[in-house]
Amino acid sequence: MKDIKKYIDLHKDRFLNELIELLKIPSISADSAYKKDVLKTADEIKSSLEKAGCENVEICQTKGYPIVYGDKIIDKNLPTVLVYGHYDVQPPDPINLWDSPPFEPVIKKTELHPEGAIFARGACDDKGQMYMHVKAMELMTQTNQLPCNVKFMIEGEEEVGSASLADFVKENHEKLSNDVILISDTGMIAKDTPSITTGLRGLSYVEVEVTGPNRDLHSGLYGGAVANPINVLTKMIASLHDENNHITIPGFYDNVEELSTEERAEMAKAPFSLENYKKALDIDAVYGEAGYSTNERNSIRPTLDVNGIWGGYTGEGAKTVIASQAFAKISMRLVPNQDWKEITQLFKKHFESIAPKGVTVKVTPHHGGQGYVTPIDSIGYKAASKAYTDTFGKTPIPQRSGGSIPIVSLFEKELKSKTILMGFGLDSDAIHSPNEHFGVWNYLKGIETIPYFYHYFTELTK
Numbered sequence: 001m002k003d004i005k006k007y008i009d010l011h012k013d014r015f016l017n018e019l020i021e022l023l024k025i026p027s028i029s030a031d032s033a034y035k036k037d038v039l040k041t042a043d044e045i046k047s048s049l050e051k052a053g054c055e056n057v058e059i060c061q062t063k064g065y066p067i068v069y070g071d072k073i074i075d076k077n078l079p080t081v082l083v084y085g086h087y088d089v090q091p092p093d094p095i096n097l098w099d100s101p102p103f104e105p106v107i108k109k110t111e112l113h114p115e116g117a118i119f120a121r122g123a124c125d126d127k128g129q130m131y132m133h134v135k136a137m138e139l140m141t142q143t144n145q146l147p148c149n150v151k152f153m154i155e156g157e158e159e160v161g162s163a164s165l166a167d168f169v170k171e172n173h174e175k176l177s178n179d180v181i182l183i184s185d186t187g188m189i190a191k192d193t194p195s196i197t198t199g200l201r202g203l204s205y206v207e208v209e210v211t212g213p214n215r216d217l218h219s220g221l222y223g224g225a226v227a228n229p230i231n232v233l234t235k236m237i238a239s240l241h242d243e244n245n246h247i248t249i250p251g252f253y254d255n256v257e258e259l260s261t262e263e264r265a266e267m268a269k270a271p272f273s274l275e276n277y278k279k280a281l282d283i284d285a286v287y288g289e290a291g292y293s294t295n296e297r298n299s300i301r302p303t304l305d306v307n308g309i310w311g312g313y314t315g316e317g318a319k320t321v322i323a324s325q326a327f328a329k330i331s332m333r334l335v336p337n338q339d340w341k342e343i344t345q346l347f348k349k350h351f352e353s354i355a356p357k358g359v360t361v362k363v364t365p366h367h368g369g370q371g372y373v374t375p376i377d378s379i380g381y382k383a384a385s386k387a388y389t390d391t392f393g394k395t396p397i398p399q400r401s402g403g404s405i406p407i408v409s410l411f412e413k414e415l416k417s418k419t420i421l422m423g424f425g426l427d428s429d430a431i432h433s434p435n436e437h438f439g440v441w442n443y444l445k446g447i448e449t450i451p452y453f454y455h456y457f458t459e460l461t462k
């Protein structure tokens with residue numbers, strides 16, 4: 001591998017400016033008001049793939065937002081890397097908590113990022129990380145060192161469940177055939193501690209509705225005599241965890257894969273400071289399932305969390321009222337072997353069963369997906385490990401993440417290939433939160449590391 005650092009040095013300002021232009025388009029997939037912007041982003045990705053040296057670049061229409069595809073097949077006998085990423089972003093709200101507007105990217109220095117970080121919605125998740133692959137492709141074609149075939153598949157519905165992509169993958173086995181899938185949509189432990197994500201959690205997302213009396217009531221005239229849907233809902237939710245913070249839904253843990261003592265000991269070796277963790281979040285104690293460490297609680301253990309709850313009067317001042325209805329959105333993060341559809345059914349059955357007389361309960365499942373674990377002895381993992389070792393000067397640590405990319409397990413099922421998760425983000429990048437950012441150093445390091453992956457993957461496959 002030659003001239004990689006030189007090429008990046010020469011073009012880094014343009015690499016940053018191009019990303020900044022992409023970040024200006026509010027491609028919020030969850031909000032139909034931004035439809036034009038989402039479609040415009042797809043067009044921009046198309047032309048950036050063409051400029052980077054891809055052929056057969058096309059916008060593939062779906063029932064939802066399009067998938068941008070592009071490839072470069074240099075020799076059918078060489079291996080093929082399929083790059084996946086997403087061009088849609090999360091809604092930016094609460095907007096008043098941003099220090100600068102979410103779609104007006106700015107580069108600012110921070111304690112962790114003395115080289116500067118790009119602040120914008122999607123900077124890290126996933127426009128910035130996806131674009132590293134586009135620029136790595138440009139670098140490899142421009143310096144004549146693309147060692148194998150490449151296919152790009154960039155979608156616009158990841159943040160809302162990837163429904164169209166699932167159909168697209170099922171219908172296009174041949175087009176998408178590959179030897180390894182490469183994704184940068186996760187994080188790493190720290191700038192000086194590279195890591196490769198070896199696991200993702202699954203997800204089951206549900207909405208619940210508790211209905212009591214047929215109308216909102218005067219809380220003096222009726223209070224104490226009828227079930228208050230908000231009181232009932234909060235009591236029901238509270239009962240979903242016991243005093244050890246275990247989830248109480250019968251059967252919930254039945255298929256949970258338990259790690260061996262050795263595996264847990266191996267995990268515990270990853271550098272982690274509980275003090276820094278608490279300090280970064282301004283909390284005086286961590287909280288969670290008894291018998292597990294913080295890093296275990298947020299990666300190898302399943303969880304149940306309320307993501308939103310509403311009902312009754314929330315306006316200014318006071319209104320004495322018993323609401324007719326109360327609502328909550330609940331997500332469960334799942335671990336390998338838990339089937340998300342089965343867990344959704346277990347939740348529904350249990351939640352309906354614990355409703356007291358005097359209210360009715362409705363459970364509406366949203367999206368979900370399976371978890372994923374990948375071995376560390378595959379060619380893909382070894383190639384990624386060698387790549388990081390070259391560019392970071394350290395062997396990366398395998399790490400299971402708590403986040404979810406549900407489509408990854410579908411890739412394995414449909415395309416029969418393993419996914420390598422080379423994430424360059426940091427937990428402190430505030431993805432999905434106000435002031436999301438991505439370190440300039442991380443961005444350029446990603447662009448530098450990716451070509452090494454291609455090089456080693458091709459070499460090890462031969």
Ligand code: BES
Pocket residue numbers: 125126158159160161185186187200203367401402403404405406
């Ligand atoms: N890129 C994230 C997932 C992620 C982030 C995994 C960091 C590991 C580390 C992805 O865009 C995402 O937000 N996924 C959603 C699930 C999806 C179905 C909405 C999630 O994890 O909540």
Ligand code: MN
Pocket residue numbers: 086125126158185
């Ligand atoms: Mn993402």
Ligand code: MN
Pocket residue numbers: 090125159431432
């Ligand atoms: Mn996301």
